[in-house]
Amino acid sequence: METKSIMIVGVGGQGSLLASKLLGRVLMNEGYDVKVSEVHGMSQRGGSVVTYVRYGEKVYSPIIEEGEADFVISFEKLEGARWAHCLKKGGKLIVNTQQIDPMPVITGAAVYPENILDELTAKGLDIDAIDALSLAEEAGSSKAVNVVLMGRLAKYFHIDYNKWEEALAQSVKPQFIDLNKKALSLGYNF
Amino acid sequence: MKEIMIGNAAVARGMYEAGCGVVSSYPGTPSTEITEFASLYNEIYCEWAPNEKVAMEVAFGASLGGKRSACAMKHVGLNVAADPLFTMSYTGVNGGLVICVADDPGMHSSQNEQDSRHYAIAAKVPMLEPADSKESLEFTKRAFEISEKYDTPVILRMCTRIAHSQSIVETSEREEVPQKEYEKNIAKYVMMPGNAKHRHPFVEERTELLRKEVSESDEFNKVEMGGTEIGIITSGASYQYVKEIFGDKVSVLKIGMVNPLPVDKIKDFADKVQRLVVIEELDGVIESHCRNNGINVEGKELFTNIGEYSQKTIAEVLGLEKKESIAPDTALPIRPPVMCAGCPHRGMFYTLSQNKVTVSGDIGCYTLGAQLPLGAIDTTLCMGASISGLHGFNKAMGEKGEKKSVAVIGDSTFMHSGMTGLVNIAYNASNSTVIILDNSITGMTGHQQNPTTGYTIKGDPASKIDLESFCRAIGINRVRVVDPYNLLECDKAVKEELAAEEPSVIISRRPCVLLKYVKPKKPVVVDTDKCKSCKKCMKLGCPAISMHNKKAHIDATLCVGCGVCEQLCAFDAIKGEE
Numbered sequence: 001m002e003t004k005s006i007m008i009v010g011v012g013g014q015g016s017l018l019a020s021k022l023l024g025r026v027l028m029n030e031g032y033d034v035k036v037s038e039v040h041g042m043s044q045r046g047g048s049v050v051t052y053v054r055y056g057e058k059v060y061s062p063i064i065e066e067g068e069a070d071f072v073i074s075f076e077k078l079e080g081a082r083w084a085h086c087l088k089k090g091g092k093l094i095v096n097t098q099q100i101d102p103m104p105v106i107t108g109a110a111v112y113p114e115n116i117l118d119e120l121t122a123k124g125l126d127i128d129a130i131d132a133l134s135l136a137e138e139a140g141s142s143k144a145v146n147v148v149l150m151g152r153l154a155k156y157f158h159i160d161y162n163k164w165e166e167a168l169a170q171s172v173k174p175q176f177i178d179l180n181k182k183a184l185s186l187g188y189n190f
Numbered sequence: 191m192k193e194i195m196i197g198n199a200a201v202a203r204g205m206y207e208a209g210c211g212v213v214s215s216y217p218g219t220p221s222t223e224i225t226e227f228a229s230l231y232n233e234i235y236c237e238w239a240p241n242e243k244v245a246m247e248v249a250f251g252a253s254l255g256g257k258r259s260a261c262a263m264k265h266v267g268l269n270v271a272a273d274p275l276f277t278m279s280y281t282g283v284n285g286g287l288v289i290c291v292a293d294d295p296g297m298h299s300s301q302n303e304q305d306s307r308h309y310a311i312a313a314k315v316p317m318l319e320p321a322d323s324k325e326s327l328e329f330t331k332r333a334f335e336i337s338e339k340y341d342t343p344v345i346l347r348m349c350t351r352i353a354h355s356q357s358i359v360e361t362s363e364r365e366e367v368p369q370k371e372y373e374k375n376i377a378k379y380v381m382m383p384g385n386a387k388h389r390h391p392f393v394e395e396r397t398e399l400l401r402k403e404v405s406e407s408d409e410f411n412k413v414e415m416g417g418t419e420i421g422i423i424t425s426g427a428s429y430q431y432v433k434e435i436f437g438d439k440v441s442v443l444k445i446g447m448v449n450p451l452p453v454d455k456i457k458d459f460a461d462k463v464q465r466l467v468v469i470e471e472l473d474g475v476i477e478s479h480c481r482n483n484g485i486n487v488e489g490k491e492l493f494t495n496i497g498e499y500s501q502k503t504i505a506e507v508l509g510l511e512k513k514e515s516i517a518p519d520t521a522l523p524i525r526p527p528v529m530c531a532g533c534p535h536r537g538m539f540y541t542l543s544q545n546k547v548t549v550s551g552d553i554g555c556y557t558l559g560a561q562l563p564l565g566a567i568d569t570t571l572c573m574g575a576s577i578s579g580l581h582g583f584n585k586a587m588g589e590k591g592e593k594k595s596v597a598v599i600g601d602s603t604f605m606h607s608g609m610t611g612l613v614n615i616a617y618n619a620s621n622s623t624v625i626i627l628d629n630s631i632t633g634m635t636g637h638q639q640n641p642t643t644g645y646t647i648k649g650d651p652a653s654k655i656d657l658e659s660f661c662r663a664i665g666i667n668r669v670r671v672v673d674p675y676n677l678l679e680c681d682k683a684v685k686e687e688l689a690a691e692e693p694s695v696i697i698s699r700r701p702c703v704l705l706k707y708v709k710p711k712k713p714v715v716v717d718t719d720k721c722k723s724c725k726k727c728m729k730l731g732c733p734a735i736s737m738h739n740k741k742a743h744i745d746a747t748l749c750v751g752c753g754v755c756e757q758l759c760a761f762d763a764i765k766g767e768e
Contacts, residue, residue, distance in 0.1 A: 012527060024356055028194045035322075036194070036356040039298050046733050047527030061434035062355035062427075065502040067513030078522060085518040102525035106736045107563050107728060110523035123516050142747055 003056035005064045006153070009083045010075025011100050012045040015146035018171060019073070020051040022150050025167040027055040030159060037062035046103070048079060071156070073149050075132070076100050081116045084125060093125055094152050096132035096145060128152065135186040144183035151187025161188065191361045197352040200323040200359050201262070201290055202227030204330025206234060208286070209367035211257035214239045214248035216606065217635035218264030219299040220353040221292035225262050226638075229647045233364060238638055238647050241573070241606040242267035246274045246289065250343075253287040254379065256370035258334050262290035265306050266572065270607070275343070276313045277381050280389040282341035284370050286334035289315075292348040295427075295471045296498030299634075301553065301572065303496070305472035310345050310449035314393050316400050317345040317449040318410060321429045323357040329410075329446065336404065340396055347448060349471070351427040351498070401450040410446030411455055417441065420508075421463025423456065423476055423487070428469045431501045435510065451479045460485050467492065471499050529558045531734035532710065532750035534700035535627050537674035538598070539566040540730055540754070541681050547688070548595035550583060552576035552603050555633040555702075559598070563731045567598070574599070574607030577624055581611065584620040592621040593688055596696075599624070602632035602640040605655065609664075615693050616665035623687045623694050626657060627674075630701040637705070661695045668694035675700060677757045703750055711751030712767040716742045720763035727755040727764065 006023065008016045017038060024036040032055040039049060052064045069087050073094045074080030080095040087093060095117065104110035113119075121127055130152060136144035147168070154164045165181055172180050195203065201224045205213060213236045215225040229236035239245035242263040252259035263271060268291045275289070291309075294300040310317035318333055320326040326348070333344040377385050405411055416438035424432050425445035432442060443459045445451065456479075460466050468477040468489040477489030492507050493499070506512070529536055539559040542549055543566040551557060551567035552575065560567035569579060580597040587595075599608045604626050615622050632638040639645040644654035661669045668690055672683045680698070687694040701708050713734075718741045727735050727742050734748035735755060742763065744755075756764045 011525065013530075020356075024194050028192070028358060034194055034356070034358060037351060038354055038356075039350075045527055045530055046525075048525040059357070060430045061501045062351055062357070062430065063500055065500055065513075066518070067515030078525070081519055082522050082525075085515045087515065089514050101733075101736050102523050103528050103561070103731065103733065104523045104526075106733065107731065108725075108737070109562075113522065125516070 001056050003054055003059050005069045006053040006071045006073065007064050007069045007083060007086055008051040008053065008073050008075075009079045010049055011079065012047045012049045014075045015143060016049055016051050016075065019146040019150050020053055022147070022164075022167055022171045023053050023153070025170055026159060026164055027053070029163060029167055033057060033059045035059045035062040048082060050083065071153060073153055075145055075149065077116050078102070078112065081113070081120060084120055087125065091126070092128060092156065093120065094128045094130070094149060096149060097129050098131070098133045098145070130187070130190055132187065135190060136183055139183035139186055140179045144180060147180045147183040148187035151184035152190065154184070154188050192358055193361055194356050194358050195323055196223060196354055196356045197320065197323045197326040197348055198223035198354070199227045200326035201330050201346065201348070202231070203359065203361055204327040205260055205288070206231045207327070207362055207364050208331040208334040209258055209365050210234055210260055210288075210334065211285070211369070212249065212252035212259040213237070213261065214245040214252075214259075215262040216240070216242045216245050216267060217632055217638040218242075218267045218292075219635055220294060220350040221262045221264045221267070221290060221348065222635045222638065223353070224290050225647070228260075236647050238640060240641055242271040243273060246271040246278075249287055249289070250274060250278055253283045253285045254372060256285050256372055258286040258367055260288040260290065262292070264300065265291060265293045265304050266300065266302065267291070268306055268309055270573065272309065272313075275309065275315065278343050279313045279315045279393055280381055280386055281379050283337055283343060284372065286337035287343040288330060288333045288337060288346055289343055290346045290348060292350070292353045293472070294350050296350065298350050301570065303472065305475065306345070306347055307448050307475045308473070310347070311475070314397050315343055315345055315449070316340070316404070316447065317347050318446060319347045319426045319448045320352060320446065321426050321444070322352065323355070323359045325446065326352065327359050327361070332409075336400075340400055342396055347426075349426055397450050401452065405447045405450050405452040406455050411452050412444045412446070413455070413459055414442045414444065415462070418463045419465065421459055421466050422469055423459070423466070423480070424469040425476070426471070428471055428499050428504070431499055431504050432469055434501045435505050445476060448475070451476060453483050456480060456483070456485055469493055469499070469504060526561060527558065528561065528731065528733050529555065530703055531732050531748040532703040532752040534629055534674045534698070534703065535559060536564070536730055536732065537677055537754050538625065538627060538680055538698045539564045541677060541684055542566045542596065542598075545681070545684055546594075547684065548583075548591070550576045550580040550595065550597040552597070552599040552608065553634075554600040554603050554627075556598060556600055556627050561731065563729050573603055574611055577608050577611030578614060580622050580624070581615050581618070581620045584622050596623045596625050596684070596688070598627055600633065601626060601628040601630065601642040601657070602638075604657070605641045609660070612661065612666065612695070613664050619693070621691060621693060623684075623696065625696045625698055628657060628697050628699040631705060633702050637702070657697055666693055666695050668692060669697070670694075671697045671699050673700055674698045675752050675754055677754060703752070711753075713746040713749035713751055714744055714753065714756055714764050714766040716744055717763045717765060720761050722761050722763070724760070726758050726760065730755055730758065
């Protein structure tokens with residue numbers, strides 16, 4: 001099979017590391033060769049962060065570039081727009097409709113673009129927009145946005161839902177399993 | 191067992207499986223996780239040393255004591271540890287000794303883009319370079335064996351994309367290696383001129399032996415024949431990009447041993463292909479080696495020595511077709527990293543920017559104090575340079591500098607190499623003001639313990655350096671502690687210490703807001719009737735504060751109730767928990 005590429009993008013501190021860990025584990029458990037590439041460190045907090053997940057029979061490059069991604073999963077609207085050009089033709093953008101103002105917007109040096117998702121749709125992109133923050137809060141914590149979005153991604157995969165729950169249990173601390181299972185299912189069933 | 195792990199975790203696993211007994215390191219992105227993961231194995235003694243030089247010397251001592259030992263650092267850390275490295279090349283080892291160094295092409299989190307391969311060549315020490323996690327594990331294990339067999343420290347070169355990319359590894363059991371006897375050997379281990387003169391020829395012979403026996407063999411430097419129109423010599427992450435683009439369409443010589451490089455193997459490979467291209471990130475090290483040996487290659491005239499490569503950049507250079515996509519939207523507002531809401535550094539930086547002080551900065555989260563709107567830092571060079579740099583600045587500027595400039599440095603960086611600069615200030619008497627931003631942790635690399643925190647890498651209680659006593663003991667009489675959440679206190683301290691006629695230290699003390707034991711207070715709220723839209727609170731550059739409908743607005747999910755903005759508001763519009 002051809003190597004598939006998934007990008008997870010968002011704002012540093014939103015929990016993309018757990019999302020990529022979960023996804024990497026699901027794919028490895030399915031028997032794929034997997035590479036996950038991310039940027040670490042506190043100094044990324046509040047900044048634009050990107051994680052690459054690639055899987056297939058044999059994966060070489062750990063990174064994803066323009067026109068290569070099958071999915072871009074964005075934890076925030078503006079970040080979705082920032083990385084949408086990485087989608088290949090026919091790729092899908094799954095985006096959390098949450099707006100987080102970057103510092104230049106906060107200081108008034110820039111304006112947060114309006115109707116950002118409509119503009120992307122107008123460019124012909126296939127967009128699945130969900131309010132993952134509300135669903136995460138419904139699951140019990142605003143921090144579960146990451147798992148809600150992974151649940152949403154799971155919908156587009158031909159992998160048994162139980163396998164996602166199994167990988168989730170391998171990826172989070174025991175005391176957070178129930179909350180995260182709920183978040184996963186809310187994203188999946190939305 | 192099959193597991194998925196980042197390259198750094200795989201290196202740690204390799205240490206564990208190789209029977210490594212001692213690891214000493216100083217954290218530095220992208221190398222930090224090597225030591226963090228190693229510390230999870232009870233069989234390995236692990237520690238955070240105050241700096242890389244200390245760490246490497248600890249590893250040397252442990253090797254002398256007969257155990258397999260290691261240290262890990264980022265590329266600039268190797269500058270700090272270069273002194274022991276060059277002479278350890280001469281002494282050789284007893285127990286196997288592996289030095290992990292992580293380069294950062296693209297400078298994801300570094301102040302420069304230096305290429306560590308030059309160190310291996312200059313110090314005449316073998317260097318291995320893995321291209322994924324599987325190799326990171328295997329090469330680490332082999333590095334210990336090579337170290338012992340050839341009596342040399344071995345450098346394992348990582349780069350950000352290998353260190354921080356997860357891929358699948360095959361783990362196996364730990365092999366306990368018997369501890370070697372320590373034998374006194376003055377001629378080998380005491381590097382005074384008479385002895386060193388005898389060791390240098392050994393070093394040169396060792397390099398030739400390594401070239402012949404290891405580098406020319408297939409173990410690390412592998413030929414993968416494919417199409418013969420182009421032959422590519424490459425290594426590390428670049429190898430992955432090359433394979434991604436071409437698969438088997440080209441022939442590849444994958445370099446896993448960067449020093450010493452093979453000669454015959456490259457010549458053989460060159461003979462089999464029509465066009466020979468070297469693709470290596472950063473400097474043209476392999477390329478120069480080829481040219482020096484009379485092998486005609488293309489390299490840096492095609493590929494830049496700046497930044498990180500990718501399948502796209504390589505494909506573009508080689509004239510391959512671009513992938514179809516929508517155009518990137520370059521008009522979007524950028525999102526740089528920011529100091530967290532409630533960051534204890536913010537209050538002090540606000541004070542410094544208000545007092546229009548020249549700030550000699552250092553390496554840590556607090557380097558973000560240079561970002562607008564605070565814009566409070568004037569220079570950042572390397573670990574510890576804030577303090578020594580300030581002393582020089584003040585010696586040049588006299589009173590004009592002394593009354594208007596400070597150094598800022600974190601607790602961990604102060605321990606790393608700031609304290610020697612402070613000794614210099616006390617000894618050579620500049621009237622300098624040093625601010626230690628003590629947030630009780632090594633923050634930027636992701637919360638590592640250090641000698642001022644009172645805990646070891648494993649979280650066990652440890653001796654805790656008392657910064658106040660330390661500064662007094664080296665001869666600084668004016669030492670005061672302030673709470674950076676208290677703006678009046680900060681302002682008073684900065685003004686008074688700048689005015690003082692002797693050197694002084696201000697310890698700006700409050701733990702990092704992200705530490706688990708720091709419990710956030712309730713978010714502050716804005717009384718929109720009282721808010722006069724003066725935007726004074728916006729000068730803090732706090733990510734929790736923005737303007738909504740021309741009134742200040744606090745994001746309750748980010749705000750930790752530090753209360754700094756509350757102190758700033760002249761109209762009493764921001765209110766926190768009583």
